[in-house]
Amino acid sequence: MSYVDEKLESFHNLCRQKGLKITPQRTEIYKALLESKEHPSAEMVFEKIRHLLPNISFDTVNRTLNTLNDMGAAFIVEGSGDVRRFDANLENHQHFKCINCKKIFDFSHKTFDNIAVPENLLGNFKVLRAVVYIEGLCKSCQEIII
Amino acid sequence: MSYVDEKLESFHNLCRQKGLKITPQRTEIYKALLESKEHPSAEMVFEKIRHLLPNISFDTVNRTLNTLNDMGAAFIVEGSGDVRRFDANLENHQHFKCINCKKIFDFSHKTFDNIAVPENLLGNFKVLRAVVYIEGLCKSCQEIII
DNA sequence: CTCTGTGCAAACACTTTGCAGCTAA
DNA sequence: TTAGCTGCAAAGTGTTTGCACAGAG
Numbered sequence: 001m002s003y004v005d006e007k008l009e010s011f012h013n014l015c016r017q018k019g020l021k022i023t024p025q026r027t028e029i030y031k032a033l034l035e036s037k038e039h040p041s042a043e044m045v046f047e048k049i050r051h052l053l054p055n056i057s058f059d060t061v062n063r064t065l066n067t068l069n070d071m072g073a074a075f076i077v078e079g080s081g082d083v084r085r086f087d088a089n090l091e092n093h094q095h096f097k098c099i100n101c102k103k104i105f106d107f108s109h110k111t112f113d114n115i116a117v118p119e120n121l122l123g124n125f126k127v128l129r130a131v132v133y134i135e136g137l138c139k140s141c142q143e144i145i146i
Numbered sequence: 147m148s149y150v151d152e153k154l155e156s157f158h159n160l161c162r163q164k165g166l167k168i169t170p171q172r173t174e175i176y177k178a179l180l181e182s183k184e185h186p187s188a189e190m191v192f193e194k195i196r197h198l199l200p201n202i203s204f205d206t207v208n209r210t211l212n213t214l215n216d217m218g219a220a221f222i223v224e225g226s227g228d229v230r231r232f233d234a235n236l237e238n239h240q241h242f243k244c245i246n247c248k249k250i251f252d253f254s255h256k257t258f259d260n261i262a263v264p265e266n267l268l269g270n271f272k273v274l275r276a277v278v279y280i281e282g283l284c285k286s287c288q289e290i291i292i
Numbered sequence: 293c294t295c296t297g298t299g300c301a302a303a304c305a306c307t308t309t310g311c312a313g314c315t316a317a
Numbered sequence: 318t319t320a321g322c323t324g325c326a327a328a329g330t331g332t333t334t335g336c337a338c339a340g341a342g
Contacts, residue, residue, distance in 0.1 A: 021296060021341050042331085057299045062332065064297095076226040078279055083331065084226075096271055105271075109264045117280060118255045125242055125251075128282040133224060134263060136274040167316050167321060188306085203324045208307065210322095229306070 007034055007088075011073055018071050028052055029064045033074055033088040039095070039104040041083045077104060078133050096134045100141035153180055153234075157219055164217050174198055175210045179220055179234040185241070185250040187229045223250060224279050242280045246287035 001009075011030050015022050032048045033040065040048065042062040050056060065086050068074035074088040079097055085104060087095075092113035096105040112132040121127065147155075157176050161168050178194045179186065186194065188208040196202060211232050214220040220234040225243055231250060233241075238259035242251040258278040267273065 019296090023297060023341070025298070055299075059300075059333085060298055066332090078224055078226045078281075080222040080224045080230075096267060098271075099274065107264065107267060111262070115278065116257070118253065121242060121253060121280065124285050125244075125280075126283040126288050127242075127280055128245065130278070130280045132261065133277045133279055134267065134271075134273055134275070135224075135277065137272040139270050142272050165321085169316070169322060171323070201324075205308085205325075206323055212307090 004031065004034060014071060014073055020067070020071065025053060025056055025060050026064055026067075028056075029061055030068060030073065030088065033065070033068070033086055037106070039077050039085040039087050041085050043083070045086070075129075078131050079104075080135070094132050094134065096136065096138075098138035098141050099135055100137055100144075103138055105138065150177065150180060160217060160219055166213070166217065171199060171202055171206050172210055172213075174202075175207055176214060176219060176234065179211070179214070179232055183252070185223050185231040185233050187231050189229070191232070221275075224277050225250075226281070240278050240280065242282065242284075244284035244287050245281055246283055246290075249284055251284065 008027065008031060012022050012027075015026070020026075028049045029045060032045050036045075036048065038044065042058065042065050045065065046056070046058050046061040049061070065074070065084075068088070069076050069086070074086050075090075077085040077087050077095060077097075079085065079095075082102060089106070093106050093108045094112050096107055097103070098105075109132075115130050115132060117127050117130050154173065154177060158168050158173075161172070166172075174195045175191060178191050182191075182194065184190065188204065188211050191211065192202070192204050192207040195207070211220070211230075214234070215222050215232070220232050221236075223231040223233050223241060223243075225231065225241075228248060235252070239252050239254045240258050242253055243249070244251075255278075261276050261278065263273050263276055
């Protein structure tokens with residue numbers, strides 16, 4: 001079974017477990033997100049799958065992406081301002097975001113996986129996600145802007 | 147000279163340096179942001195200063211906050227989704243954001259200041275900001291949601 | 293058969309823009 | 318005086334909601 005098929009199967013299991021129905025839309029949206037490396041926005045996912053499901057509405061895409069985020073099958077990429085971007089890759093990895101072209105680049109730096117959350121926080125807060133996130137200019141934007 | 151006055155003076159210097167005019171609106175908006183600990187949104191800043199400048203428009207507040215961000219006197223707080231929140235505290239510190247009530251709590255953890263950016267990133271990207279950001283539930287929201 | 297999900301449209305919330313008059317330098 | 322700034326209004330952009338019908342379980 002391929003990687004995507006495996007992921008799809010556990011996604012379907014997660015749906016069942018949460019009492020959510022497995023619809024072609026949900027499946028395609030999840031698959032599109034899984035296969036994309038660009039951390040797409042709702043709009044980008046919509047464009048990606050409208051040829052597969054010609055009748056799908058943008059709202060369904062948007063709503064479903066929120067559902068994926070709520071159920072934990074994907075998450076909204078951290079960032080400052082701008083449109084929501086989604087990521088179905090739950091493996092430990094970090095993001096570099098170009099503040100000019102808004103492209104998001106994955107990178108993986110062991111030290112940033114499971115960074116130690118300070119003790120005094122743990123007492124008062126329930127930590128759900130500790131994220132290291134880097135912002136700057138990507139190669140091509142550095143050249144353009146100077 | 148008080149802390150706020152000092153900050154205000156260097157803000158005014160920064161304005162002059164960038165060729166931006168020092169207007170009462172700009173000053174009050176910057177001051178409100180500086181004195182606030184809640185990482186306010188444009189709306190929150192607007193509410194905070196409208197009694198000082200009764201004729202100020204929301205747009206000026208919003209526009210000015212963007213200007214502060216552009217000129218480097220403040221920045222947009224990282225997060226996932228939601229309204230833009232601003233911070234004029236440029237000192238090293240980290241944020242914990244409650245995903246339920248959206249409150250942002252500052253904390254300071256030496257290890258997270260100036261975290262070492264991986265070498266292979268530095269070659270390809272111009273790093274402007276490396277952020278550690280923690281998301282979860284604050285004490286009161288943990289109790290309510292359960 | 294039942295109950296959730298979808299598509300459509302409209303509403304919302306937040307942010308940006310254009311412009312005329314105003315004001316800091 | 319003259320650039321840049323402000324206030325107002327309007328337009329944009331992205332996201333959410335309400336509802337009837339369709340479709341998964």
